[in-house]
Structures are given as structure tokens and as C-alpha cells.
Amino acid sequence: MTSSGAVALVAHETPLVLAFLRRADDALILGHRTSEWTGRAPLLEEELALANIALDLIGQARVLYAEAGAITGQTEDQLAYLRDAPAWRNALIMELPNDDFAFSIARLLMVSAASDLFWRAATASTHAGLAAIAAKAEKETAYHVRHAAEWLVRLGDGTAESHRRAQDALDALWPYSGELFEVDAADRALIDTGVLPDAGRLRPAWDAAINDTLARATLTRPSPGWMQSGGRLGRHTEHLGHLLAEMQFMQRVYPGATW
Amino acid sequence: MTSSGAVALVAHETPLVLAFLRRADDALILGHRTSEWTGRAPLLEEELALANIALDLIGQARVLYAEAGAITGQTEDQLAYLRDAPAWRNALIMELPNDDFAFSIARLLMVSAASDLFWRAATASTHAGLAAIAAKAEKETAYHVRHAAEWLVRLGDGTAESHRRAQDALDALWPYSGELFEVDAADRALIDTGVLPDAGRLRPAWDAAINDTLARATLTRPSPGWMQSGGRLGRHTEHLGHLLAEMQFMQRVYPGATW
Numbered sequence: 250m251t252s253s254g255a256v257a258l259v260a261h262e263t264p265l266v267l268a269f270l271r272r273a274d275d276a277l278i279l280g281h282r283t284s285e286w287t288g289r290a291p292l293l294e295e296e297l298a299l300a301n302i303a304l305d306l307i308g309q310a311r312v313l314y315a316e317a318g319a320i321t322g323q324t325e326d327q328l329a330y331l332r333d334a335p336a337w338r339n340a341l342i343m344e345l346p347n348d349d350f351a352f353s354i355a356r357l358l359m360v361s362a363a364s365d366l367f368w369r370a371a372t373a374s375t376h377a378g379l380a381a382i383a384a385k386a387e388k389e390t391a392y393h394v395r396h397a398a399e400w401l402v403r404l405g406d407g408t409a410e411s412h413r414r415a416q417d418a419l420d421a422l423w424p425y426s427g428e429l430f431e432v433d434a435a436d437r438a439l440i441d442t443g444v445l446p447d448a449g450r451l452r453p454a455w456d457a458a459i460n461d462t463l464a465r466a467t468l469t470r471p472s473p474g475w476m477q478s479g480g481r482l483g484r485h486t487e488h489l490g491h492l493l494a495e496m497q498f499m500q501r502v503y504p505g506a507t508w
Numbered sequence: 509m510t511s512s513g514a515v516a517l518v519a520h521e522t523p524l525v526l527a528f529l530r531r532a533d534d535a536l537i538l539g540h541r542t543s544e545w546t547g548r549a550p551l552l553e554e555e556l557a558l559a560n561i562a563l564d565l566i567g568q569a570r571v572l573y574a575e576a577g578a579i580t581g582q583t584e585d586q587l588a589y590l591r592d593a594p595a596w597r598n599a600l601i602m603e604l605p606n607d608d609f610a611f612s613i614a615r616l617l618m619v620s621a622a623s624d625l626f627w628r629a630a631t632a633s634t635h636a637g638l639a640a641i642a643a644k645a646e647k648e649t650a651y652h653v654r655h656a657a658e659w660l661v662r663l664g665d666g667t668a669e670s671h672r673r674a675q676d677a678l679d680a681l682w683p684y685s686g687e688l689f690e691v692d693a694a695d696r697a698l699i700d701t702g703v704l705p706d707a708g709r710l711r712p713a714w715d716a717a718i719n720d721t722l723a724r725a726t727l728t729r730p731s732p733g734w735m736q737s738g739g740r741l742g743r744h745t746e747h748l749g750h751l752l753a754e755m756q757f758m759q760r761v762y763p764g765a766t767w
Binding site: 304 | 539540543544546547548549550551552553555556559560562563566567569570573584585588589609751754755757758759
């Protein structure tokens with residue numbers, strides 16, 4: 250780790266590679282967390298819904314890794330399975346453990362609402378590969394937002410217990426929301442050339458969407474306060490290490506899976 | 509448990525209800541086991557494939573539970589989440605832990621090859637609901653067979669290590685294959701009226717399909733021997749109890765999930 254806190258453990262981590270990795274890692278880690286609900290969801294219908302959402306996210310990760318790998322000369326599996334935690338670029342909110350169902354739903358809403366705005370804006374990217382990925386991803390995340398919002402309203406406007414759990418989840422997650430809109434120097438170069446949307450400018454639309462859902466859910470928007478940061482540069486919680494240990498076990502035991 | 513070993517913990521467990529439950533439980537338990545690979549598979553592409561297979565199986569379980577529940581007056585979620593192990597009717601092979609990748613693939617092949625033959629035959633069922641379910645399920649299981657067979661050939665005809673693991677998996681699984689073709693008195697009544705295919709008569713076609721794949725995989729078919737039994741009557745391994753504890757936790761904490 251350099252003194253600036255920046256870590257470049259991925260070969261040729263140019264701003265464009267970094268941009269693809271950040272989105273790919275977001276999708277894969279949240280996809281992994283979402284898949285953990287399969288076989289544990291409160292309803293069979295919800296098992297299928299969450300498993301489908303996990304599939305969408307893992308699918309998004311694959312095409313984003315393919316774009317990054319086309320530049321660095323790595324395969325999607327090398328990028329997914331052979332990087333240690335400091336080389337991961339996902340926002341910290343993705344890696345937090347699922348906790349209870351309310352927590353997972355509140356996270357899915359917060360993240361998907363931001364992703365949906367990002368992908369919608371990215372359909373106009375000057376990078377043809379990114380624009381094509383965005384066009385498909387936007388349709389998927391639009392559904393993820395609707396699904397999570399319906400559940401959050403059901404939880405918030407449900408029993409005293411479900412309301413309390415939903416509010417606790419929101420309060421715990423809120424400090425992780427700032428990272429979804431961070432823009433650094435690497436992003437800036439790409440924003441100026443029309444490759445990347447300016448994530449910072451998506452915040453007002455996200456606020457409006459979240460406020461609308463919270464009102465319907467009779468939940469209180471947490472006060473703004475100190476925000477967590479660091480995931481985009483590879484400074485992660487201990488939870489990512491545990492998740493990677495599980496996710497990467499097979500590839501590390503059988504490198505290249507050439508069996 | 510009665511002295512005959514038969515357990516009827518499901519309300520109104522007529523032969524038809526039992527037939528639906530046996531197939532539904534097979535699909536849900538194997539779907540659960542398959543979903544456990546999400547986030548742990550050796551390749552990203554394989555994560556998606558296994559997650560899709562799990563989705564197919566859980567989807568099959570839902571429609572089968574709906575048919576059973578229409579007779580007993582229970583919902584699919586009551587059937588999936590509120591029965592204790594002795595009321596489960598799946599074949600024992602479904603509930604065995606995943607062990608290594610070779611074991612999971614060998615099981616998927618053995619089970620899917622039997623299911624595919626069953627569903628294909630059941631498309632001619634005199635029960636319109638079962639025939640409709642079978643028409644969709646057969647397309648899905650045909651793909652599961654192809655996917656598992658491709659992998660088993662890759663493993664068996666791969667490295668010395670992958671060959672050994674695949675052979676060990678086959679040997680361990682073989683005693684559980686007999687249950688896939690069991691026919692009891694409850695089935696017989698439905699077979700005679702054209703509702704159910706005669707599972708026992710599917711065995712030669714299964715043998716041929718398995719032998720063909722094993723030959724391509726350079727694997728040795730295990731010798732016939734003593735066969736496990738009991739799952740169809742509710743006598744399960746300890747593994748089912750652990751699986752149900754995880755799967756049913758949410759519904760039992762929040763009955764009806766009315767939050």
C-alpha cells in the first residue's frame with residue numbers, strides 16, 4: 250500500500266480499467282450477498298426473486314470484467330477469483346453481511362437506486378462497450394429498485410417489529426451511502442471525455458427516489474452525518490476478506506480450474 | 509412414526525398429494541443444494557449456470573407444491589417451510605451435502621437423468637396439471653443433464669486428481685440411485701390410472717444414458733450393491749434436518765411472513 254492509500258494490485262490499472270472494476274466489483278459482491286438468501290428467504294417466491302436479482306448482478310459483473318480484462322489481458326475469472334481484498338474496488342456497502350431481511354432489502358434499494366441512475370446515464374457513454382452494458386443493466390436495476398422498494402414499504406408500513414427492523418437497517422446503512430456518489434481524479438478524466446456519468450450529479454435524483462419510498466414506508470430518513478469511504482481504493486472491512494475466502498476457495502485450490 | 513415406517517404428517521396425504529410432494533421435495537432440496545454453489549463455483553460462468561439450474565428446480569417445486577396445496581388446502585410456503593424432516597418425501601440423494609464439485613456434478617447428472625425421463629413420460633399423464641408441469645420441467649432437466657454430463661466428462665477425462673474425485677463421488681453416490689426408481693403401493697394406484705409414469709420402467713433408459721456418459725468420462729460404473737432407501741417415507745439422514753433448519757428459519761421466526 251502506498252502512502253496515498255491508493256493500491257494498484259491489478260496490472261495496468263488505468264482510469265478506464267478502474268472504472269470497469271469498480272462497477273464489476275460492486276455487482277459481484279452485492280450479487281454474492283444477494284445469492285446468500287437463496288434457500289433462506291421468507292417465501293419461496295422471494296427466493297426466486299432474490300436468486301434472479303443475484304443472477305442479474307453476477308451477469309453484469311461478468312461483462313464488466315470482460316471489458317477490464319480486454320485491456321489488462323486478464324480473464325474474468327482471474328479478476329474475480331485471484332485478487333486479494335486490497336485490490337477490490339467495490340463500495341463498502343456491498344460487502345456488509347446480510348444481517349436480517351430488512352437490512353438486505355434496504356441495502357438493495359439504496360444501491361439499486363444509485364446503480365439505476367448510473368446505468369441510465371451511462372447509456373449515453375462515448376465508450377460503446379460501456380453504453381451497451383448500461384442499456385441492459387439499466388433494465389435489470391430498474392426492476393431491482395421496484396422489488397426492493399415494494400418490500401421496504403411492506404416492512405416499514407407493516408408490524409411494529411418490521412418497522413423497527415427497517416428503520417434500524419436504514420440507520421446502520423446510511424453512513425455507507427456517500428461512497429455511492431464519490432468521484433475521484435481517475436473518474437474525472439473519464440467524465441470529462443463523456444465515458445463515465447458524473448456520479449456526484451446523480452445524488453439529487455437518488456434523494457428524491459429514496460425520499461419517496463421512505464415516505465410510503467413511513468420510515469424516517471437518517472440525518473446526514475459522517476460518511477464511510479475507502480472501498481474504491483481498496484480499504485475494506487474485514488467482511489470482504491471472509492467473503493473472498495469463500496468465493497475464491499475453488500479457484501485457488503484448482504488454479505484455472507483446468508480439471 | 510407408525511410401525512410400518514410410514515409417516516403422514518401432511519394433512520390429507522393421499523397418493524396424489526404424496527406423488528406431488530415427492531417430486532416437489534426432490535426439486536426443492538436439490539435446488540437448495542445447487543444454490544449453495546452460488547458464490548463458490550470454480551468459474552463465474554459456472555456460478556451462473558448452477559444458479560440458473562437452482563432457479564429451475566425451485567420453480568418446479570413451487571408449481572408442484574401448488575398442485576399438492578390445492579388438494580390439502582395448504583399454501584406452497586406452508587408446505588416448504590413448516591414441515592419437519594419426517595414429513596419430507598425427497599429421495600435421500602438430494603439432501604446429501606455438496607462435498608466437492610465432482611460430487612455435486614455427479615449427483616446432478618444421476619438425478620437429472622432420472623428426472624428427465626420421468627418428466628418426459630409424465631407429459632402423457634392423464635392428470636392435466638401434472639402433464640403441464642412435466643412439459644416445462646422436461647425442457648429444463650434436459651439442459652441440466654447436458655450441463656452435468658459435460659462437466660463429468662471434463663472431470664473424469666481431466667487430471668488424475670479430477671478423475672479420482674469424480675470416481676470417488678460416483679462410488680459414494682451409487683447406493684442412493686436405487687431410490688430414484690422405487691415404486692410403492694401409493695404410486696401403483698396412480699400408475700394404473702395413467703397419472704404417474706412407472707419410475708421402475710425408466711431404469712433401462714437411465715442405465716443407457718449414464719453408461720454412455722461414464723464411457724466418455726473414462727469412469728467406471730460402480731458395481732450394483734445394497735441400496736439406500738427411506739426418504740420417500742420420511743426416514744432421512746441428519747443432513748436434511750440441518751438443511752431445513754437453515755431454510756425454514758425465517759418462516760418460523762415470522763410465521764406467514766406477515767410483516
